[in-house]
Amino acid sequence: MTTLKDTTYEPLTTDTAIKLSKDLQLFNEDDLLFAHEIGDGNLNLVFRIQEELTGKSIIIKQALPYAKVVGTSWPLTLDRSRIESESLKRTYQLVPNYTPKVYYSDSELAVTVMDDLSHLTIVRKGLIEAVQYPKLAKDIGLFLAHTLFYNSDFGLNQQEKKIQSGRFINPELCKITEDLVFTDPFFDHDTNNIDEQLKPFVAETIWADQSLKLEVAQLKQTFLTKAETLLHGDLHTGSIFANDDETVVIDPEFAYYGPIGFDIGAFVANIILNYLSQDVHLADHPDKKAEFQKYLLTVITETWNVFEEEFTVLWNKHPQDAFMNTNGYLGQTLDQIFKDMIGFAGCKVIRRMIGLAGVEDVEAIIDLKVRNQVKQRALSLGKEIILNRKDISSIEHLVKVVTKYA
Ligand code: SR1
Ligand code: MG
Incomplete structure (x- = not known):
């Protein structure tokens, strides 16, 4: 048969x-x-x-x-x-x-x-409805720490890592990210999707800013060359299922060997976009808005803190490199991951506002004028965190910057 x-x-x-x-x-x-x-x-x-x-x-x-x-x-x-x-x-x-x-x-x-994960909901959909997932930040922080550490030269046998990275050469999907995240939104490119009313703002704030382009060029170069670990590659809130008790990450078709900060930045960017969109979705419920936006900010801080703590535990428990107990090496590594993460989050925020694939959180805002205002705030925020990423000293500092744009 x-x-x-x-x-x-x-x-x-x-x-x-x-x-x-x-x-x-x-x-x-x-x-x-x-x-x-x-x-x-x-x-x-x-x-x-x-x-x-x-x-x-x-x-x-x-x-x-x-x-x-x-x-x-x-x-x-x-x-x-x-x-x-x-x-x-x-x-x-x-x-x-x-x-x-x-x-x-x-x-x-x-x-x-x-x-089948139908007993869970897609986190993006839930967040749009202002659903709080109590375990999301802890689970994603642990997910990130374990996957990013144990697939890297810090946590995986270094010969094995080279062999593994060969199985995850993913040129076509990487090219999508290189174009849609790191290139097209920063130029007047035909893949972009920008309302005519918003275009002058984009032209002035994004396309004409050479210092921004210089930073994005560096971030793109990092994405292209820093084969640190096996990434999920597209860790937005539409790639996560959850309920009160469970969190499951799906859709790693963009997986490849790239910089550790990339997945963390993708997740943080999508939480930021939901945070900004709630100014509109919950505008008629100020108390609920304040409470939910506060929750979203704790998701950002807790995710990073759990990631950092767990990565540190794994670093001390299962070191794969002779230098890993050298004073300062862990701190320096985490500092670089943090700065990469912020830069990638900024690029992801910008691409979702003007690039080919938007996010429902913002696209669901019916009033075009109001939607464009949210997009302007997101674009300014994305730009600020890219430009200032080297001076943002802690996750609390990042959150403080985010709150300026609500
Ligand atoms: C052509 S694919 C557009 C976007 O969808 C995926 O989720 C990735 O984020 C990609 O950039
Ligand atoms: Mg996907």
């Missing part, structure tokens, strides 16, 4: 997704299964397969040979599916509580079959 998993690449349909899950014996042949395509990201198909009687369910994610957000005119490698499943498996070894389990992956079909 020919099973689907023996065939060559074709985009799945709900019927073929059901067939694949039966071929893989994840369900019985006579089970009554329902499939829905639930993908709302920029790139892939995502099917939820559920058995009617028991409610048992799985997710089948399949890469398309193009970027869904743009269409077939933007071809995109299917190898990202292999990268994603290998990253999920590696991450599951390190932090199983924060990672979906992969049941099957196939680089030919570009599919990854994994845990």
Whole structure:
């Protein structure tokens, strides 16, 4: 019998997704299964397969040979599916509580079959609704410390790290980040998505500022060359599922060996954007707004503090380099990660305001004039933290800068 998993690449349909899950014996042949395509990201198909009687369910994610957000005119490698499943498996070894389990992956079909996380919500959606996730900051801080440390030369055998980094060469997805995060938003580029009313502000504040461009050039160079650790590569709040008790990180198709500060900066940037958007979403509920924005600021500080504390514990517990007990080395390393993190957060804030892929937190603001005001504040904030990142001395200092823009 020919099973689907023996065939060559074709985009799945709900019927073929059901067939694949039966071929893989994840369900019985006579089970009554329902499939829905639930993908709302920029790139892939995502099917939820559920058995009617028991409610048992799985997710089948399949890469398309193009970027869904743009269409077939933007071809995109299917190898990202292999990268994603290998990253999920590696991450599951390190932090199983924060990672979906992969049941099957196939680089030919570009599919990854994994845990269904429908009992959780996407953090971006929850934050827009002003839902507080009590464990989010601690969990993400621990996730970051363990993944970033144990995939780096500080925590992984240094020969093994070189071999591992070879499996995560991800040129096409890195190119997306190089263009959409570090280049296009800083020029009048046709991938940008900018309302005409906002354009003069962008031209003056971002495109004409040579000192900003000089800093972004350095940050881009860091992204291009600093192969410190295996990154998630796209750790925004849409890549995190959570509820009161659990936090799970998904979607590492942008995984590659890059600078430690990058994932932390991505997460912080997305919290900042939600913080700014709440000025509008919660404008009619001032007490709730104050409380929720305070919560968001604690997410930023707690995430960094937990990351720093845990990274320090791991550094002392499992050092892989003879110099790691040298006085000052840990402090210097953390200081550099902190400054990189702030710079990357600034670039990510700016790209989400004027680049190809916006964020719902801000795009959901219906009144265009009000939305543009929020975008202006975000752009100014992003610019300030990029320019001043070397003088921002602590996470509390960063938070203080953020509060100026609310
Ligand atoms: C063409 S992909 C656009 C964006 O979506 C992903 O989530 C990444 O952030 C990428 O830059
Ligand atoms: Mg994604």
